[in-house]
Amino acid sequence: MSDAFIKISNLHKSYGLGALKVLNGLDRTIARNDRLVIVGPSGGGKSTMLRCVMGLEDIDSGSIEMNGESYISTGRNGKTVINRALQKQIGMVFQHYTLFPHLTVRQNLTLAPVRAHGISPAKANEKAETLLTRFGLAAKLDAHPSKLSGGQKQRVAIARALMLDPKLMLFDEVTSALDPELVFEVEGMMSELADGGMPMMIVTHDMNFAKNIATEIVFCAGGVIVESAPPQAFFGAPQMPRTREFLKTIRSGGSE
């Protein structure tokens, strides 16, 4: 594929010195206009896949390329080598907000741009105000995270990641810790980003949201991608038995 932005090749990852294999030779390319929603059973490797793409995990073997350049690979001694310059092009939001509680919303947004990316405080500040105004959070600029609702915290966390102009956004179960009535505002913000053309990889348990936002659903189980297809085809006519079984479980209200 010529427009491949990220190319994951034969990625292996295990925890506890190989005791628990999580990724078993994962292959996948992500194009510039892709919005992949990754679904699958617990322990199937969804979150690990995202964490590897972010460069948060050491890998056993395999590689990830970005724009044809080596982004993550293993060195001669088996250690994981991460190209930090390329890593900066990816943003990630987590299940538990991870806002820094001792900083205000404004400071949460400007910390990394000013301290790690050489952006002037004035410019970072202006950008923070623009972003939060756009997402209806301007009133919370100088509040501490403790004064925000879960939904607001998560939206601030998304804005914080956007401060660095990522070329790809990763969302790891960002609505799982939220009360049901707050899920909508966070998903709404993600949809807005999607409309703006932001490439995404999303791990979620919300199948309705998956259907609406995804360009492609990726079913991940046993550390590999079992099947991937556009939402209509994926939910309407799944090809693999393992996929059908999974869809049956979630439709019958199972916990997967």
Added chain:
Amino acid sequence: MDFHSVISNAGQLWSGLIITLELSALTITISVFTGFIVALLSISPYKVVRLPIRTYIEIFRCTPALVQVVWFFYCVPVLFNVFWEPFTMGVIVFSLNLTAYNAEAYRAAIQAVPGAHGDAAVALGLKRTQYYRFVVFPQALRLAVPVLLTNSIGMIQQSALVALVAVNDLMYESKALASQTYRPVEVFTTAAAIYFVISLIMSRVVEFVGKRTRRLIDAR
């Protein structure tokens, strides 16, 4: 009860109190800094650094302060052939003791910062040193402050132990005054009251700071 002899000799108790406060203030100030450095060393990824530091911490946490004071005053001059003023010896031994306790307070606070913040910091492109400087330490310091203050109150009370080894602190002067005046009940009651008032004021400060800290913890 007749406090007349206490009041007329207030100057003697006062000079003892000054020594107690000087000894405590010096020890607390030193240990706030050394405790932090020792805490960092105690979580070092290198065993050669970590093990000796942890051994030191455990020795001082697992022996009575009284034994530490007595051992230091009687054994260190003999073993190492050094002779310092009793006051200096007192500052050193209590600093060693309080540093060990403070180091544990700092270590616990550093480790209480959620590991997920480290993931967020990587995702934001912060370097490891930046992560510690801007994310971990500011949170950890706020979490550690109430424990540091509690440790410091304990230290002020323990400082009375130096009276046994001829440092003329509040307790030492009280003992002297009690035997001069034959009024042990009045003198020691006064001494107890002074220690009580100092500690009470400090524990009120701890409570106030603790409330503010709890707000920070709730924020997570």
